[in-house]
Amino acid sequence: MLAHKHSPPGERRADRPAVEVADIVRAHGQAFARVHALTAEQSAVLSAITRCRTSALGGHLDVCDRCGFSKISYNSCRNRHCPKCQSLAQARWLERRMQRVLPTHAFHVVFTLPCELRPVALTNRTLLFDLLFACAAETLLELGRDPRWLGAELGITSVLHTWTRELLFHPHVHCIVTGGGLSLDGQRWLRTRKNFLLPVRVLGALFRGKFLARLRHACARGELRLPAALTAHCFNRLCNQLHRKRWVVYSKPPFGGPEHVFRYLGRYTHRVGLSNHRLLSFDARGITFRTRGTSTVTLSPIEFLRRFLLHVLPKRFVKIRHHGLMAASNVSSRLEKARDLLEQTPTIPAAPLHDFRDILLVLTGLDLRRCPRCLLGTVVRHPLILVPDTPCRPDTS
DSSP states (O other): OEEEOOOOOOOOOTTSOSSOHHHHHHHHHHHHHHHSOOOHHHHHHHHHHHHTTBGGGOEEEEEETTTOOEEEEEOOOOOTTOTTSHHHHHHHHHHHHGGGOOSSOEEEEEEEOOGGGHHHHHHSHHHHHHHHHHHHHHHHHHHHHSTTTTOEEOEEEEEEEEEOTTOOEEEEEEEEEESEEEETTSSOEEEOBTTBSSOHHHHHHHHHHHHHHHHHHHHHTTOOOOOTTOOHHHHHHHHHHHHTSOOOEEEEOOOSOGGGHHHHHHHHHTOOSSOGGGEEEEETTEEEEEOSTTOEEEEOHHHHHHHHHTTOOOTTOOOEEEEETTSGGGTTTHHHHHHHHHTOOOOOOSSOOOSHHHHHHHHHOOOTTBOTTTSSSBEEEEEEEEOTTOOOOBOOO
């Protein structure tokens, strides 16, 4: 094993952002914790982001066996809210999901909670997020089974997001829906039109009815904790108002082909509220980051961390779920029947890949074993022994 002292602080590599969320947490995380009560999950996220890719988590030394080029890399925290730790998790997830892609077009449907329910969702995260998942999936499946529209079982993969581009709280679910389904008798594959899945106004009305009915039921059973400013009488009045309001469901244009479905979805599954590449500056004025196009927002460090932590999910909360043909109970039965009817098998590796370097090579074409300097040698990985009593610094190699 090789021993190595910490490299002195230097410029980040050209492909690294000039500012990272970790920089803001290191500079202002303790001050934020002194004035805000943090949940255990939020504290764990701040700690993980601070330690990610520093000597605190250990690391390794990569050495080219041809030219001698060497580079230190510290280990990742693997926290699902860390902006630096999602690429490998996304690649592993994509490898597994590509085994279930059906050779058909697909639609992207988004279900959003009305803004009036956001205070209730903040107080009851797990309950409201579960309802959002369940009601969105049931709405799609119920209308899909209706013979007036399709008369078939759809396949659905759903992903929860809770943010806007400005990091405000905005719970919504992205659903990738197969462009057709298995007939209810299981004997035929019924296709939708290329540019139409289900009527969005009908989707919105049915989703609204299902969600509000379950929300009232949860309140009646004492499972719903109302915000301090919302009495039971005001809650009932709010539900009545929301029954009269149109709930918008957005259906995006379909994908170009089945090979794009989960690669497209991969951009959503492991996304966090803000990526490091959207951060523009961190100075006396505050933190500036891109929103849409050329638009930007500047926030104080405390407000930035408050908004960032709004999107920390409850412990063990499952943010990616599968329904209909994609449900776990149907993978080896109805999903395989649908694949047989479509007479095609997915393009996947012959055997599962376990080494993250193999996965990245297959999915991205990036070969981490090839020397980045001479492009001929093979990079050999050695465990790294750090010299004690040296400060913990981020990986800037």
